[in-house]
Amino acid sequence: MKFSINVNRKFYTVDVDPQKPLLWVLREDIGMCGTKYSCGIGICGSCTVFLDGIASPSCTLKVESVGRMKVTTIEGLNSKIGRSVKEAWIEEKVSQCGYCQPGQIMKATYLLSNNSDPSDEDIDETMTNLCRCGTYQRIRSAIKKVATNINL
Amino acid sequence: MEIQLTRRTFLKTTTLGLTGLTLGCSIGPWPFDRKFSNVTVWLTISEDNWITIMVPKAEMGQGVSTALPMIVAEELEADWTKVTFALRGELGDYSISGAMGVSGITGGSTSISTMFEPLREMGAAAKEMLVTACAQRWQVEPESLTARNSFITHSTMRSITYGALAEEANLLPIPENPQLKDPSAFSIIGQPLDRLDTPDHIEGRSVFGTDVKVPEMLYAAVRQSPVFGGQVAHFDPSIIEGTTAEAILEIPGGVAVVAKSYWEAEKVAQSLEIDFHIPEEMEALSSEDISQQLTQDLSTPGSQVRLIGDPIAAMESAPIKVEALYVVPFLAHAAMEPMTCTAKVTPESCEVWVPTQGARIVQAVTRANTGLDVSSIEVYPTHLGGGFGRKVESDYVTQAVLASKAVGKPVKVIWSRQEDMQHDYYRPAFKAELKGGIGESTGIVSWIGKSAGPSLMAGGFFDFMSTAGFSPLPYDVPNMSAHYVESDFGVPIGWWRSIGSSQNVFFVESFVDELAGAAGEDPLTFRGEHLKNNERRLAVLERVAEMANWGQPVVPGAAQGVALALHGASVLAQIAEVSVDSGGEIRVHTVYCALDCGGVVNPDIVEAQIEGAVIFGLTAALYGEITIENGRVRQSNFHDYPLITMIDAPLVKTTIIKSDARPSGVGEIGVPPIAPAVTNAIFAATGHRVRYLPISLYEFS
Numbered sequence: 001m002k003f004s005i006n007v008n009r010k011f012y013t014v015d016v017d018p019q020k021p022l023l024w025v026l027r028e029d030i031g032m033c034g035t036k037y038s039c040g041i042g043i044c045g046s047c048t049v050f051l052d053g054i055a056s057p058s059c060t061l062k063v064e065s066v067g068r069m070k071v072t073t074i075e076g077l078n079s080k081i082g083r084s085v086k087e088a089w090i091e092e093k094v095s096q097c098g099y100c101q102p103g104q105i106m107k108a109t110y111l112l113s114n115n116s117d118p119s120d121e122d123i124d125e126t127m128t129n130l131c132r133c134g135t136y137q138r139i140r141s142a143i144k145k146v147a148t149n150i151n152l
Numbered sequence: 153m154e155i156q157l158t159r160r161t162f163l164k165t166t167t168l169g170l171t172g173l174t175l176g177c178s179i180g181p182w183p184f185d186r187k188f189s190n191v192t193v194w195l196t197i198s199e200d201n202w203i204t205i206m207v208p209k210a211e212m213g214q215g216v217s218t219a220l221p222m223i224v225a226e227e228l229e230a231d232w233t234k235v236t237f238a239l240r241g242e243l244g245d246y247s248i249s250g251a252m253g254v255s256g257i258t259g260g261s262t263s264i265s266t267m268f269e270p271l272r273e274m275g276a277a278a279k280e281m282l283v284t285a286c287a288q289r290w291q292v293e294p295e296s297l298t299a300r301n302s303f304i305t306h307s308t309m310r311s312i313t314y315g316a317l318a319e320e321a322n323l324l325p326i327p328e329n330p331q332l333k334d335p336s337a338f339s340i341i342g343q344p345l346d347r348l349d350t351p352d353h354i355e356g357r358s359v360f361g362t363d364v365k366v367p368e369m370l371y372a373a374v375r376q377s378p379v380f381g382g383q384v385a386h387f388d389p390s391i392i393e394g395t396t397a398e399a400i401l402e403i404p405g406g407v408a409v410v411a412k413s414y415w416e417a418e419k420v421a422q423s424l425e426i427d428f429h430i431p432e433e434m435e436a437l438s439s440e441d442i443s444q445q446l447t448q449d450l451s452t453p454g455s456q457v458r459l460i461g462d463p464i465a466a467m468e469s470a471p472i473k474v475e476a477l478y479v480v481p482f483l484a485h486a487a488m489e490p491m492t493c494t495a496k497v498t499p500e501s502c503e504v505w506v507p508t509q510g511a512r513i514v515q516a517v518t519r520a521n522t523g524l525d526v527s528s529i530e531v532y533p534t535h536l537g538g539g540f541g542r543k544v545e546s547d548y549v550t551q552a553v554l555a556s557k558a559v560g561k562p563v564k565v566i567w568s569r570q571e572d573m574q575h576d577y578y579r580p581a582f583k584a585e586l587k588g589g590i591g592e593s594t595g596i597v598s599w600i601g602k603s604a605g606p607s608l609m610a611g612g613f614f615d616f617m618s619t620a621g622f623s624p625l626p627y628d629v630p631n632m633s634a635h636y637v638e639s640d641f642g643v644p645i646g647w648w649r650s651i652g653s654s655q656n657v658f659f660v661e662s663f664v665d666e667l668a669g670a671a672g673e674d675p676l677t678f679r680g681e682h683l684k685n686n687e688r689r690l691a692v693l694e695r696v697a698e699m700a701n702w703g704q705p706v707v708p709g710a711a712q713g714v715a716l717a718l719h720g721a722s723v724l725a726q727i728a729e730v731s732v733d734s735g736g737e738i739r740v741h742t743v744y745c746a747l748d749c750g751g752v753v754n755p756d757i758v759e760a761q762i763e764g765a766v767i768f769g770l771t772a773a774l775y776g777e778i779t780i781e782n783g784r785v786r787q788s789n790f791h792d793y794p795l796i797t798m799i800d801a802p803l804v805k806t807t808i809i810k811s812d813a814r815p816s817g818v819g820e821i822g823v824p825p826i827a828p829a830v831t832n833a834i835f836a837a838t839g840h841r842v843r844y845l846p847i848s849l850y851e852f853s
Contacts, residue, residue, distance in 0.1 A: 017396075017416070024415040028371075033363035034356015036537070038488045039569045039790050046488055074356035086354045090346060093756050096764055097213030098353030099360055099488045099537030124799035130790060132488045132538045133213045134767025136801035138760070 008076025045129025227275030241511025261817025470589025489537020577646025621656030713832030765822025
């Protein structure tokens with residue numbers, strides 16, 4: 001079945017099973033591999049994208065449910081806050097293996113877009129994405145760095 | 153581990169399609185695959201003055217794709233802002249013998265320690281060739297030239313880029329004894345430089361194994377026997393009729409379903425009913441049986457690993473005697489990227505794109521499954537979405553190669569998280585029995601240890617991997633013995649970040665704490681008293697005590713626990729500050745780490761490794777447990793094999809002790825001490841001694 005979905009401000013028409021999760025449509029049919037597969041049940045956060053600006057797992061969302069929602073992936077994350085988050089990721093030297101980092105960056109951008117001065121508790125509550133390399137304290141520092149810059 | 157450099161020969165190569173200097177060299181002799189690559193390009197310098205340095209190790213987050221190029225760039229006097237890297241895998245001459253006598257894998261925290269000197273020489277040789285080329289072009293003395301920031305400058309201030317000289321330099325003989333810099337002049341080595349791979353990671357551009365794209369590629373999902381050792385019994389290929397699958401084939405211990413999309417392949421694989429021949433004894437196996445067997449094994453003599461003095465006699469006469477039994481479970485690696493491999497097999501050749509810690513193993517497995525000569529097999533290593541020892545194995549490579557061979561097209565195999573969790577090579581379950589005798593104001597007079605668990609080196613070898621951290625002890629003990637009993641349950645076991653030390657340091661450091669308690673001494677002072685003959689270990693212990701302000705936790709009501717670990721020549725001490733609230737909730741606030749790992753290439757990457765290792769080890773200590781029921785792994789995903797998240801992640805503070813010694817490893821040493829540091833703190837806080845892991849088995853209310 002054909003679907004036209006808006007990814008990173010561009011429309012893509014894909015001919016796929018309506019049940020196919022957005023994650024695999026992005027990776028296989030559109031060819032954007034920055035969004036990662038890890039748990040497949042929507043708990044690890046590696047597949048985080050924005051749906052109309054809201055951070056959501058893409059591994060459990062059927063393509064037929066995407067409808068007219070605007071999808072943003074790591075490749076298209078170029079908002080002012082998104083860029084600041086990416087820069088802070090470099091400055092705080094967050095990344096190790098890098099596999100979960102696109103999802104972490106999406107989630108952090110979502111947090112900062114809605115809360116320009118998150119407390120430690122806010123960070124704990126929102127940043128539930130898993131990282132097996134254990135980069136958590138640097139993710140926290142990077143988020144705080146962006147918050148400081150936003151609020152200057 | 154010393155690198156054998158005496159027979160090293162540098163060889164020159166020009167590679168078609170490349171311009172500029174391509175420094176090739178052969179480091180040998182190595183036992184096999186000589187034909188595949190006796191001339192290996194180690195770095196290229198292009199005309200636009202960019203330098204590409206080959207990374208002959210797996211990049212799995214530990215930072216070799218930055219740290220190894222830093223070593224070359226230092227001696228080459230390269231402009232670091234114009235240095236990039238290419239992953240090459242441990243193939244042919246890129247395969248440098250590592251620790252543990254194993255050649256050609258990325259593991260054992262050995263990348264820097266084995267490659268430090270060879271890569272320095274590589275960089276120095278290339279610099280010397282560029283200087284010589286410049287001297288010849290300008291008709292000046294080489295001594296009048298200075299190489300710096302990828303430029304060569306004459307005493308008259310005339311200057312030229314490396315790139316402009318590269319082709320001429322490439323024609324020169326490679327110097328045999330290039331002059332190395334004095335370490336006091338290092339400007340790249342020792343600096344906390346940004347990682348070269350981060351810019352691609354944060355844009356989603358890095359190519360991991362799951363991201364490989366090959367024209368006409370199909371995808372495969374696998375279903376392996378739910379019970380260890382099971383084989384496919386009945387197999388009717390027509391079962392995929394009416395589905396979107398294009399092919400189904402038998403693979404060792406299971407089937408692979410091939411489709412145009414991974415999701416389609418996985419959906420079909422999930423719906424298949426496959427009959428497996430299950431070995432009866434495995435069908436009956438449970439964690440309870442394993443526990444009983446380990447207890448029984450502990451009652452047998454086992455093999456002696458070490459004997460110092462007369463521990464039995466010393467124990468008999470000791471006024472204070474202590475005994476304890478410790479237990480640890482199987483653990484999964486659970487890398488965020490599940491097992492994946494892409495293969496393209498044709499009758500003449502095979503290409504494999506794979507996140508692997510052992511490209512040479514991939515090559516050997518591909519050869520075995522295709523019958524092709526290694527000269528027709530290309531292995532392209534990708535970034536690894538975590539490795540932790542799991543990606544040394546090659547089961548997933550075999551599957552991709554067999555699937556591609558069967559369908560005649562490139563195939564990418566991806567495991568579901570459930571397959572990954574249930575078909576791992578697990579950190580083995582172990583039990584250990586420790587007995588200690590303490591004298592009147594003489595400290596430990598006798599130590600008698602015995603451990604039982606599956607062996608990582610079955611086959612009659614002395615299993616130094618399974619006993620690492622159990623013996624020798626880091627402490628001075630006059631009478632000591634250690635025995636090891638090999639158990640076997642048919643559960644696949646493998647290398648899990650820090651290997652034997654992952655359980656043994658928990659046993660040893662918990663028991664040292666128990667002995668300190670029995671002696672009525674402070675755990676840190678007690679340790680120090682048994683390190684009087686080892687200045688480095690004592691210095692590390694004293695430093696961590698200063699960092700943590702030992703005995704005075706920052707958080708009201710919290711308690712501290714200490715533990716020490718060794719890995720190769722590296723020494724690490726940790727102090728964990730832990731609270732146990734009235735409801736029994738455990739909170740690890742801060743973990744202080746003092747590390748002596750010799751010289752350091754990139755201190756920030758070293759700190760990151762320690763931070764990450766603490767989280768990895770703490771995840772295991774708090775929750776990590778793979779349990780077996782009817783020969784099957786019960787856990788299937790992160791809901792029942794949880795990982796630490798942000799909310800439970802402690803702050804890790806690391807101090808690296810300055811050292812002039814050569815670099816030793818740091819990738820694993822942070823894992824072993826965290827479990828005992830935390831359980832020792834829990835004892836200090838509550839009086840409850842944790843002897844079984846994970847800690848979640850206990851209630852502290």
